Every structure is written in structure tokens, then in C-alpha cells.
Amino acid sequence: MSSRLSWFILLILVLGFAFLYGPMLVLITYSFNANKLMTLWGGFSVRWYPELLTDSQVLNAAKNSFVVASVSATFATVLGTMAGYVLARYRKFRGRLPFSGMVTAPLVMPEVITGLSLLLLFKQLDTWFGWPRSMGFTTVILAHITFCMAYVTVVMQSRFSTFDISLEEAAQDLGARPLKTFLVITLPIVAPAVISGWLLAFTISLDDLVITLFTNGPGSGTLPQLIFSKVRRGVDPTINALATIIIAVVSTGVITSHILMTRAERRRQRDIQLALQSNK
Amino acid sequence: MATDTTYQGSLPLGRQLHHIAMKLGLRPRTAVILVPYLWLMLFFVAPFLIVLKISFAQTIIAQPPYTPMFGPGSVPHEDLLLNYNRLFDDLLYINAYWSSLQLAFTSTVICLLIGYPMAYGIARCAPTTRALLLLAIILPFWTSFLIRVYAWMGILGKEGVLNNTLQALGIIDAPLNILYTPVAMYIGIVYTYLPFMILPLYANLEKMDLSLLEAAQDLGCRPWKAFCVITIPLSFPGIIAGSLLVFIPAVGEYVIPELLGGPNALMIGRVVYNEFAQNRDWPMSAAVAVAILLLLVIPIMLFQYFQNKAQEAPK
Numbered sequence: 001m002s003s004r005l006s007w008f009i010l011l012i013l014v015l016g017f018a019f020l021y022g023p024m025l026v027l028i029t030y031s032f033n034a035n036k037l038m039t040l041w042g043g044f045s046v047r048w049y050p051e052l053l054t055d056s057q058v059l060n061a062a063k064n065s066f067v068v069a070s071v072s073a074t075f076a077t078v079l080g081t082m083a084g085y086v087l088a089r090y091r092k093f094r095g096r097l098p099f100s101g102m103v104t105a106p107l108v109m110p111e112v113i114t115g116l117s118l119l120l121l122f123k124q125l126d127t128w129f130g131w132p133r134s135m136g137f138t139t140v141i142l143a144h145i146t147f148c149m150a151y152v153t154v155v156m157q158s159r160f161s162t163f164d165i166s167l168e169e170a171a172q173d174l175g176a177r178p179l180k181t182f183l184v185i186t187l188p189i190v191a192p193a194v195i196s197g198w199l200l201a202f203t204i205s206l207d208d209l210v211i212t213l214f215t216n217g218p219g220s221g222t223l224p225q226l227i228f229s230k231v232r233r234g235v236d237p238t239i240n241a242l243a244t245i246i247i248a249v250v251s252t253g254v255i256t257s258h259i260l261m262t263r264a265e266r267r268r269q270r271d272i273q274l275a276l277q278s279n280k
Numbered sequence: 281m282a283t284d285t286t287y288q289g290s291l292p293l294g295r296q297l298h299h300i301a302m303k304l305g306l307r308p309r310t311a312v313i314l315v316p317y318l319w320l321m322l323f324f325v326a327p328f329l330i331v332l333k334i335s336f337a338q339t340i341i342a343q344p345p346y347t348p349m350f351g352p353g354s355v356p357h358e359d360l361l362l363n364y365n366r367l368f369d370d371l372l373y374i375n376a377y378w379s380s381l382q383l384a385f386t387s388t389v390i391c392l393l394i395g396y397p398m399a400y401g402i403a404r405c406a407p408t409t410r411a412l413l414l415l416a417i418i419l420p421f422w423t424s425f426l427i428r429v430y431a432w433m434g435i436l437g438k439e440g441v442l443n444n445t446l447q448a449l450g451i452i453d454a455p456l457n458i459l460y461t462p463v464a465m466y467i468g469i470v471y472t473y474l475p476f477m478i479l480p481l482y483a484n485l486e487k488m489d490l491s492l493l494e495a496a497q498d499l500g501c502r503p504w505k506a507f508c509v510i511t512i513p514l515s516f517p518g519i520i521a522g523s524l525l526v527f528i529p530a531v532g533e534y535v536i537p538e539l540l541g542g543p544n545a546l547m548i549g550r551v552v553y554n555e556f557a558q559n560r561d562w563p564m565s566a567a568v569a570v571a572i573l574l575l576l577v578i579p580i581m582l583f584q585y586f587q588n589k590a591q592e593a594p595k
Contacts, residue, residue: 008397009397009400009401009404010401012394012397012398012401013397013398013401013402013413016394016397016398016474017413017416019394019471019474020416020417020420020471020474020475021416021420023428023431023432023435023471024420024423024428024431026431026434026435026441027427027430027431027434030434030441037439040444079315079316079319080316082312082315082316083316085312086312086313086316090309090313093313095317099313099316099317099320100584100588101581101584102317102320102321102324102325103316103320104583104584104587104588105324105580105584106324107525107583108524108525108528108529108579108580108583109528109529109580110528110529110531110532110533110549110572110576111529111532111534111549112532112534112549112552112553112569113331113532113552113569113572113573114327116331116552116553116556116565116566116569117327117328117330117331117569118323118327119556120327120330120331120334120562120566121323121326121327121330123344124330127344142323143323145319145323146319146320146323146324149316149319149320153316178308179298179308203422206424207424207425207426209425209426209535210534210535210553213553213557214556224424224426227424227426227427227430228426228535231426231430231433231539232538232539234433235430235433235434235437239427239430240434242427243424243427243430243431246423246424246427247423247427250419250422250423251419251423253422254415254418254419254422255415258411258415262411
């Protein structure tokens with residue numbers, strides 16, 4: 001399978017990965033720079049870390065971001081799982097084409113357009129119904145649910161379309177009602193996909209800036225909003241420290257989940273092997 | 281009535297809901313479709329209709345800052361296409377459109393030129409290496425987008441890491457001016473969107489039937505020619521998907537021009553935001569947004585077509 005890679009491909013791979021990881025290494029290195037400016041190396045220091053972690057503005061924004069991301073991801077996962085199920089299972093129903101269009105469009109829609117349109121919707125609802133009075137947690141969360149849902153839908157649709165329906169049919173033959181079949185058979189089997197969908201929605205919500213800028217109000221500012229307002233004025237050493245923390249947390253999380261998933265997959269393969277052998 | 285509620289209260293909740301739904305003539309299947317459907321109608325489709333409506337309105341200094349053209353409390357003005365005419369009359373808007381399209385298109389081509397060989401290389405590695413390299417492509421995507429753009433501010437600045445290194449090595453005498461120029465924006469877009477190009481290309485190249493290439497070589501075809509006449513045409517869906525995933529969002533990019541492009545970088549996404557937030561000109565901002573959408577409708581539909589095909593293929 002693996003034919004010899006040409007030197008050209010190898011060179012591009014090396015340069016490509018250097019390009020992807022170089023800037024992050026620069027950020028990490030300079031977060032330990034004693035000098036306030038990024039221009040000169042002033043010796044090794046961890047002074048920016050305590051400064052960052054005692055900044056109440058940063059801590060408050062981080063808390064807001066976590067609240068918004070966890071609530072949005074949870075609702076987006078429920079809605080996205082439903083939408084993915086519908087697209088994978090119900091091959092024909094009236095309005096399927098516009099439905100699949102609405103589901104995938106937010107994936108590529110420029111964020112300024114989504115953000116502006118949601119804000120104008122909230123303003124319009126306010127003039128018609130007197131709700132929402134002002135922008136804040138509710139409006140940001142509603143906005144985040146809507147665009148995170150698209151990502152969960154894609155994950156769940158591809159999971160459901162490779163699902164072995166005979167398992168559900170067996171449960172129903174044995175007398176389980178559709179809802180019970182879903183909860184006892186379907187959901188546990190697709191649970192890993194649901195978890196990765198939730199994590200994806202959580203990270204995307206945590207990372208969003210533009211849609212949040214439009215739909216957020218004072219008092220519920222998120223971490224990206226704070227970072228943006230700081231770095232607009234130029235390079236800031238505490239942001240280097242924050243970036244290093246984010247990169248460390250994300251790398252640990254992604255690598256750990258990769259190892260766990262590879263192990264689970266290996267165990268599953270082994271179980272299948274054993275089952276096949278014992279049948280002989 | 282009282283007995284009815286106690287009767288229902290004794291049933292489990294799921295059964296009760298089922299009962300109510302049946303009474304309303306709502307099958308479970310319909311309910312499962314209806315919930316996400318209505319959500320998207322309310323929070324995705326309705327907002328666009330409101331943008332469209334406001335794009336025809338006239339700006340005033342009031343709360344809200346426009347007079348509606350239609351609907352309750354409307355004060356119709358004479359020129360329906362007021363804001364759209366301004367869009368064509370004012371060179372600012374046309375220039376912003378043109379430079380956004382140019383930037384998005386060129387960045388997409390650069391992403392493809394870097395991403396294709398990378399995806400190809402990863403797809404042809406041994407399975408364990410492949411999984412690791414793929415993880416390395418996805419990892420930057422999980423870390424903050426904003427932070428990755430910000431990293432380049434420290435690298436490309438006049439006294440940034442790049443200039444300092446080049447000067448220390450004696451390669452250049454005076455610092456290069458890269459930050460706050462179009463070059464910095466190209467670097468920023470290619471850097472942040474490269475994983476979006478590589479992933480669909482990889483997914484496509486990995487599935488490719490290598491026996492086709494072997495057959496071509498057995499018949500005397502040179503590797504380079506086999507690559508051009510077999511690999512590239514077969515990976516066409518991947519090329520399209522990756523390119524659209526880069527091109528469409530890049531057209532409306534706001535953060536990258538704001539942080540790396542400097543004050544003179546007039547990009548259309550930035551115009552939408554500034555018209556809205558700084559000039560408080562909601563109708564103009566809405567009109568610019570509608571014009572972007574009209575431009576992107578065909579690419580977006582193309583993306584959906586390929587997306588649907590890819591989702592239905594494994595069946």
C-alpha cells in the first residue's frame with residue numbers, strides 16, 4: 001500500500017507542518033520572555049502567567065465563555081442529532097431538499113452575515129414582541145446553538161448512515177417501542193459520535209468571535225472578545241501566556257482522546273476476532 | 281376532566297407525550313423532523329428575510345435607526361433600491377468587493393497548491409503514521425482561530441520575530457514591511473484555512489483505488505502522467521469541496537483584515553461590520569450583506585451538492 005514517497009512530497013510535508021506549527025511555537029517561546037515587547041529576548045521568565053491568572057477581567061470572560069459554550073453545545077447536540085437522524089433515515093419527506101440546505105449552509109456562511117442577520121432578527125423580535133429587551137447571554141446562546149448545530153448534524157448524519165438498522169429491528173421484533181429502542185439500542189451505539197459532536201460544538205462556540213460580537217451585550221463578554229480588544233492594540237505578553245495555556249489544554253485533550261479511541265478500536269477488533277474464532 | 285388528568289398522570293411521561301402527540305395528529309416521525317426544521321426556519325431563514333427587508337429601508341437617526349419600507353409602521357420612501365444604488369455609485373464598496381474576491385481566490389489557489397501535495401503525502405503513508413499526521417492537521421483547528429491569527433502579528437511586525445532573525449543573520453539590512461499589508465492577509469488566510477483544504481482532499485485521496493495507478497503503469501504510463509490523468513481527475517470532488525470550504529468564508533473574513541491588514545485594508549466583511557457598528561447604518565450594512573450573499577449563492581449551492589453526494593456515497 002505505502003509506496004515510496006518522492007522527495008518532493010516529503011519536502012512539502014516537512015515545510016507544511018513547519019508552517020502550521022512554527023507560529024504556535026513562537027507564541028509559546030515568547031510567553032516565557034521577560035521582556036514586555038516581542039522584539040527582544042529578555043531572558044526566561046514566567047511573570048506573565050501569574051499576571052494573567054489574577055486578572056479578574058480575564059477570569060470573568062473565561063467563565064462567561066464556558067457557560068455559553070457548554071449550554072450552546074448541549075442544545076446544539078440535541079438538535080443536531082435530530083437533524084442528522086432525519087437526514088440519514090428519512091430518505092423522502094416534503095421539504096427534504098431545503099432542510100438539507102439549511103443544515104449545511106451555516107458551515108460555509110461568512111460569519112459577518114450570520115451575525116448581522118441574527119442581530120437584526122433579535123432587534124425585530126424586540127420591536128414586535130418586546131423580547132429580548134437587550135443583548136446578552138440568551139441571544140449569544142441562541143446564536144451559537146444555531147451555527148454549532150450544523151457541525152453536529154454533519155457528524156451525526158455520517159454516523160447514522162453507517163448504522164446497522166437490523167439491531168433496531170431486532171429490538172422492535174422483541175417488542176420494544178420506537179422511543180425505547182432509540183434510548184436503549186441506538187443512543188448507546190452512537191454515543192461516541194454524540195460525544196465528539198458535543199466537543200466539536202463546544203470548541204467552536206468557545207472560539208467564536210464575529211457572531212458573538214454582533215449578538216452579545218455588555219456584561220457577558222467572552223474570552224475571544226477580550227483577546228480581540230487587547231490584541232487590536234498590538235502584541236500583548238499576557239495574551240502569549242493565555243495562548244500557551246490554550247494550546248497546552250487543547251493538545252492534551254486531543255491527544256488523550258486519540259489514544260483512548262485508538263485503544264477502544266483495537267479492543268473492538270480483537271473482540272470481533274475472538275467472536276469469529278469461537279464460532280468455528 | 282379531573283379523572284382524565286389523574287389517568288394520564290399515572291402513565292410514564294414518554295407515553296403521555298405520545299398520547300398528546302397522537303391526539304394532535306402528530307406522528308413521532310413528524311415531530312423529529314419538525315423540531316430542527318422550525319429552529320432553522322426561525323434562526324436561519326427568518327433572519328435573512330429580515331436582512332432583505334431592512335436593506336430596502338432608509339437610514340434615520342432614531343431607535344431603531346431606519347424607517348421600514350414594508351410592514352407595520354412603515355414610511356415608504358421613493359427609491360426602493362436606495363442602498364443598492366449607493367453600492368454601485370460609491371467606489372469604496374466596489375473596491376472592497378473586488379479586493380475581497382481577489383484575496384479569497386488567490387488564497388484558495390495557494391491553499392490548494394500547498395494542501396494537495398500534503399494530503400497526497402499523508403494518504404500514501406503507512407496507516408499508523410497517517411493517523412498521527414492527520415491528528416497533526418486537525419490539532420490547529422481545535423486551538424483558537426484568533427490566537428493563530430494573532431501569532432502572525434508578533435512574527436511579521438516591523439520589530440517582530442521574522443525581521444529580527446533576518447537582520448541578525450545579516451540577510452536584510454532594513455526591516456521588511458509585511459504586517460498591515462495584503463501579504464500579511466494572504467499569509468493569515470492560508471495559515472488558518474489550510475486544514476479545511478487538506479481534510480476533504482485527504483478523505484478523497486485515501487479512498488482512491490491504487491490498482492488503477494498500477495494498471496496504468498503496467499501499461500507503460502509514466503508516474504507523472506498517471507498522476508495527471510488519473511489521480512487529479514478522480515480527486516476532483518475533494519478539490520472542489522476543499523476550495524469552497526476555503527473560498528466562501530474567506531470572502532467575508534473580518535478578523536484577519538482587522539488584525540493583519542491594517543487600517544487601509546478594505547474588505548467586504550469589514551465594511552458590513554463597520555457600517556453596522558461604527559456608522560450605525562443598518563440598511564446599508566444589510567444591503568452589503570445581501571450583495572455578498574448573491575455573489576456566494578452559486579458557490580454555496582455547489583458546496584451543498586458535493587456535500588450531499590459525499591454523504592450519500594458510502595451507502
